[in-house]
Amino acid sequence: MKLNKILKNTFLVLFACLVLSACATSKKSTGQMQGDVYTGTDTVEYLASGVPDRVFFATNESVLTTASRETLRKQAAWLRKNSDITIVLEGHADERGTREYNLALGERRANAAKDYLMTYGISSNRISVLSYGKERPVDSGSNPLAWSKNRRSVTVKAN
Amino acid sequence: MRNLIILFLIFIIPSKALGLIEVDITRGNLNPLPIAVSPLSIDDQSKKSFEKTLKKKDIGSEISKVIEKNLKTSGLFNPLDKNAFLQAPDIAHLKPRFEDWNLIKAQALITGKVKNVDDKLRVEFRLWDVLAGKEMMALAFTTVPNNWRRVGHIITDKVYERLTGEKGYFDTRIIYVAEEGPKTKRIKKLAIMDQDGANNKFLTLGNELVLTPRFNPTSQMVTYLSYFRNLPRVYLLDIETGIQEVVGDFPGMTFAPRFSPDGKKIIMSFAKDGNSDIYTMDLENRIVEKITNHPSIDTSPSYSPDGKFICFNSDRSGYQQIYVMKSDGSNVKRISFGNGLYGTPVWSPRGDLIAFTKLHKGKFYIGVMRTDGSGERLLTENFYQEAPSWSPNGRVLIFYRETKTDDKGEGFSAKLWSIDLTGYNERLVDTPTDASDPSWSSLLSN
Numbered sequence: 152m153k154l155n156k157i158l159k160n161t162f163l164v165l166f167a168c169l170v171l172s173a174c175a176t177s178k179k180s181t182g183q184m185q186g187d188v189y190t191g192t193d194t195v196e197y198l199a200s201g202v203p204d205r206v207f208f209a210t211n212e213s214v215l216t217t218a219s220r221e222t223l224r225k226q227a228a229w230l231r232k233n234s235d236i237t238i239v240l241e242g243h244a245d246e247r248g249t250r251e252y253n254l255a256l257g258e259r260r261a262n263a264a265k266d267y268l269m270t271y272g273i274s275s276n277r278i279s280v281l282s283y284g285k286e287r288p289v290d291s292g293s294n295p296l297a298w299s300k301n302r303r304s305v306t307v308k309a310n
Numbered sequence: 311m312r313n314l315i316i317l318f319l320i321f322i323i324p325s326k327a328l329g330l331i332e333v334d335i336t337r338g339n340l341n342p343l344p345i346a347v348s349p350l351s352i353d354d355q356s357k358k359s360f361e362k363t364l365k366k367k368d369i370g371s372e373i374s375k376v377i378e379k380n381l382k383t384s385g386l387f388n389p390l391d392k393n394a395f396l397q398a399p400d401i402a403h404l405k406p407r408f409e410d411w412n413l414i415k416a417q418a419l420i421t422g423k424v425k426n427v428d429d430k431l432r433v434e435f436r437l438w439d440v441l442a443g444k445e446m447m448a449l450a451f452t453t454v455p456n457n458w459r460r461v462g463h464i465i466t467d468k469v470y471e472r473l474t475g476e477k478g479y480f481d482t483r484i485i486y487v488a489e490e491g492p493k494t495k496r497i498k499k500l501a502i503m504d505q506d507g508a509n510n511k512f513l514t515l516g517n518e519l520v521l522t523p524r525f526n527p528t529s530q531m532v533t534y535l536s537y538f539r540n541l542p543r544v545y546l547l548d549i550e551t552g553i554q555e556v557v558g559d560f561p562g563m564t565f566a567p568r569f570s571p572d573g574k575k576i577i578m579s580f581a582k583d584g585n586s587d588i589y590t591m592d593l594e595n596r597i598v599e600k601i602t603n604h605p606s607i608d609t610s611p612s613y614s615p616d617g618k619f620i621c622f623n624s625d626r627s628g629y630q631q632i633y634v635m636k637s638d639g640s641n642v643k644r645i646s647f648g649n650g651l652y653g654t655p656v657w658s659p660r661g662d663l664i665a666f667t668k669l670h671k672g673k674f675y676i677g678v679m680r681t682d683g684s685g686e687r688l689l690t691e692n693f694y695q696e697a698p699s700w701s702p703n704g705r706v707l708i709f710y711r712e713t714k715t716d717d718k719g720e721g722f723s724a725k726l727w728s729i730d731l732t733g734y735n736e737r738l739v740d741t742p743t744d745a746s747d748p749s750w751s752s753l754l755s756n
Binding site: 211213246247248249250251252254255256258259261262263266280281282286287288289290291292293294297 | 563
């Protein structure tokens, strides 16, 4: 049964890779996504050395990936060291959804990041949340890679 | 606006229902009715005085152009070429020679007369059935000269109503979001225009992001989302006075606003801690009520025209679907069960249908379904389109459509489109800039 599941998952991943490589329009895009979550660093900025400012999400999802959780733990450690800093978590969606739903989705994504930071000891009164929905993409492209970069929560210094 | 104009409706001859020409608007009209819109006649003195005040050489002919364009855009009428008209406008208005109009295949004829009466614009018009050789209706209006385009729209509404048996939608306005600049730094302003694209006016300067404006069905108020001071909140705007105010005192983002059909409440979403629920606020006593209470995203609420029900968008099943509930939040029922995701439900002003956006296999559709979810009908398919808004008679939908950005980052555009409920007569709605989030007003007169 378990083997079956592993096989099934492997198949799914393989299938996803096939689909993605078929969709990819330029060579640059290969290996920058896992599933449809962006894993590259093109758009990432740093809050401090080794502390990336953003995490990425799958389509319609607000679940934090392993990589996202690692990024947020780094952010939490940096925030603990710099206790005077307050932040805004800016939640975003890609252009493939209705505007109003995307506003709610951006808010949900930013809150997923907020909740995680809070479990790592960052007080909620240092964090505010702002959803932009699909209004502020970083990549203006209309392709799966661009969309994956745009599904994000960005931690921005507020002071 | 309603108070600004003085409209005197004088029935010259009471029109009787004689069972003359009729236009069927319930199916796609592939044979639009040939109609002749004779330029409205005008005496020389009136012509000169209006030329001075309105800067239009022949206001009679300008009004007839407004009517002609309206009729053509409706898709139900085919206005005939004026060059083929044999009879002079003033004589046609007194007594049309029906043989002449028959000869150019006109089935209906509109004639009229414009006159300056005490510096007011007096317009009378008649609608004729060419085949039966009979007058179908005759009306006259007096108003301030600046309202000349509205006179054209009101005449079209009367003609449309007489020939189709349903109210028109021409004396109306569209509020929308005007867009400029690169996709990553889009500048958005509220804009308003007449239904035919004339009299476009920007209502905000573009300093802050604004989204989803919607008309109050009973007044010239608008509700919309503004990112003023980076706090996304629902606002109320009076288009006559320009006065704006934030709606309610919510400790977080409020969005997706709409008015109740009586115009007395605003219904919207409030997002807190990653959860969006639907709330109403009474504009008179400011009482806030929570309508949905569910850990999913509940948004895009829209009332039924009798105010008894609300349709909305929720992902409580895992994905975006359309739900209907009583207006107190009870009896929540999912109504969309087709393949794909469903969003932006809007209840038709006729009450029988809900228009929506659907995403399926990477394509976006505008469609309609009955209020129990049956009879789903997709009207148009595209790369991206959403946010339908009904014409006040429930016959036409306006929405916005975006085009793909190519690999060089070029080619993006956002435009308004309209389509008949029948799925026919899809049209680009001209706007001076890119445009999105259209909302159709009620009829301004009557």
